[in-house]
Amino acid sequence: MSLKNNSGAQLWEKAKKIIPGGNQLLSKRAEMFLPKQWPAYYKKAKGCEIWDLDDNHYLDFSIMGIGTCSLGYAHPDVTCSVVDAVQSGSMTSLNCYEEVELAEKLISIHSWAEGVRFTRTGGESCALAIRIARSYSGKNKVAFCGYHGWHDWYLATNLSSGDKLKDQLLPGLAPSGVPAQLQDTALPFKEGDIEEFKRIIAEHGDDLGVVMMEVFRHGMPNMEFIHEVKALCELNNIVLIFDEISSGFRLNTGGAHLLFDIEPDICVLGKAMGNGHPIGAVIGKKVIMDAAQKSFISSSYWTERVGFVAALATLKVFEEQNVCEQLQSIGQDLKTQMSQVCEKLDFNLKIIGVDSVPILLFPTEQALTLKTLYTQEMLKRGVLASNVIYVSLAHSKEKRRIFVKAFTDVISLLKRALVENKIESLLEGPVCHSGFERLN
Known part of the structure; x- marks a missing residue:
């Protein structure tokens, strides 16, 4: 996927000039993922799929609305409850x-x-x-x-x-x-x-x-x-x-x-x-x-009204569908497959965290650079990725298959870059931030 003519990245640069800090949440700043290249904004989202301002399509295997959307984006039961509440007066x-x-x-x-x-x-x-x-x-x-x-x-x-x-x-x-x-x-x-x-x-x-x-x-x-x-x-x-x-x-x-x-x-x-x-x-x-x-x-x-009806609908789904058990199972599968890829490629990526929130720890003193390169290359393959995955019900077996294929390609690239000492030369922009920093 081409990262050129990235309307989201361009809009983010404009936003930083008129919105102090660029947006309202540190965890969604482009600099936390891929400075100068992250699409930053979306038009539409459904399940674990996101479409950016240029209608590029991505699978979200990153923060999933910073951990808010365990059922997936725009879950039909929750959305219907919210729409009804708005139409009835919120x-x-x-x-x-x-x-x-x-x-x-x-x-x-x-x-x-x-x-x-x-x-x-x-x-x-x-x-x-x-x-x-x-x-x-x-x-x-x-x-x-x-x-x-x-x-x-x-x-x-x-x-x-x-x-x-x-x-x-x-x-x-x-x-x-x-x-x-x-x-x-x-x-x-x-x-x-x-x-x-x-x-x-x-x-x-x-x-x-x-x-x-x-x-x-x-x-x-x-x-x-x-x-x-x-x-x-x-x-x-x-x-x-x-x-x-x-x-x-x-x-x-x-x-x-x-x-x-x-x-x-x-x-x-x-x-x-x-x-x-x-x-x-x-x-x-x-x-x-x-x-x-x-x-x-x-x-x-x-x-x-919206928050209350959304919560009631969400809790109903959680209880009826044993959501937490499903999240654990999906997360276990992801952890297992990622670990197998890293073991096969002899790449020392540690995966920690509870099963429903796998956290990736990249190796060596170049960990932040490796994380940035990982995000860059996964984005090219149509996957939003960082060092944490908030698992959702929308991360189906087929979506996980697509993710693991991209993950395998990118980990292989990272391994070669590490061996050949050319990690920084493969980056197409700055290294991501690790915490709070002034943007301009």
Whole structure:
């Protein structure tokens, strides 16, 4: 496939001049994939297929709407529900009844929870959970483990010396615009390091009221560690929040914590819950969730109808079709076939992550360059690809066959380039970014 006359790449260069940062999400920036060449924009999407501005057709074996579309793009059941809701009026002076139905549904799935508040996005869901937990605890400081969005409470971590957030997920997140008075209010600890968490409690216990942590990101949960954190939270009267925006609806319908016999005080859900339509939820124990009423928490578009009906339709498909089991099976097949290709070609590509989200780790100190070359060559073969694959139901056996054929060709090319030391010479543009960087 020719990458010349790429209208999307041209529009992206224009966008960077009038939209600071180019777009609204770091993970969709062209520079995170293939600078100067990534098509960047789409006209239409269905299943795991995407058509760009020039009507080029691709199979999406990359981020699938950054993990939101587990059922595939424009899933008919969800789309029909959304279209019906829009045609019936998606915003009025009265509330939509579906928000009560969705609240009841989430509480039925998470039997430990007794209250629900809804949002539209992940970052604001985390901020809302923190606000409620602080309101309940009456304390200022938050300890956390993982990635939890863009709001002041989180970026305040980097007001202290050093890039403390780089060990959580993203390097280079400057706290520009975050009030200096928030310094030392957000305290990071690493997954598996219980001694570090104990030190935080010892040093900040009098004003530490909240702990937020991801259940997992790059692999199966470290349950011994999570149980230890929970026990210490209970001992010290600290509100424990599980951020399951990414991990929810991957291992099971609902939060992954349901599989491991552990209950948080609050859980944050989003992403795959609406299959690409904006919806977020903060669920929790009644006595803690009721603290939301002591603080002003209110937003017009949290009452809009589409997210609620999309979530209800999505949950119905998840339950009726055992979606999570299918995602695991599809992911296992992909991992197996990719591993076999790499073993046959003697290419040291490591594949980690839970089965439904394979993550590719390219070898050598030239890993970022290899990743860029991989994306470039897969794109030429009609596949959107990066170092992560969010598996969806739309990744059928036939689509996987096409992907593996392209993958085999490209890994063979990468192996030759590595042996002949000509990786950079094969690149047709700059190396991709690895984290947050200013674009212009």
